Amino acid sequence: MPEIDIRTAFEAGSASLEDPEVLGIASESGRILVSQDRRTMPGHFARYINGAPSPGIVLIREATPILTAIEELVLIWSASEADEWVNRLVWIPL
16 A cells, blocks of 8 residues: 555654654654554553643554554554544554
8 A cells, every 4th residue: 555654763763762752753743653662652652642642553562463464554544534543552453
């Protein structure tokens, strides 16, 4: 789906940053964050949305096959609007 606009952490300049900074970059650019960081990201996300809105976050479980992750992200993209994800954290697989 070439119409889906996805940036890697490297492209976004967030590859070596701490979670709060990554959340800030995603928020400033109006992008839903997709991450596998299930250990620390949920807590940082909860603290972040107490002070500022976030476009949302999708956490992919580490054992999720890449094809499943892609299919679920495409489903989310095609079946919802960005404003439905504001301040939400969702796990894939759904």
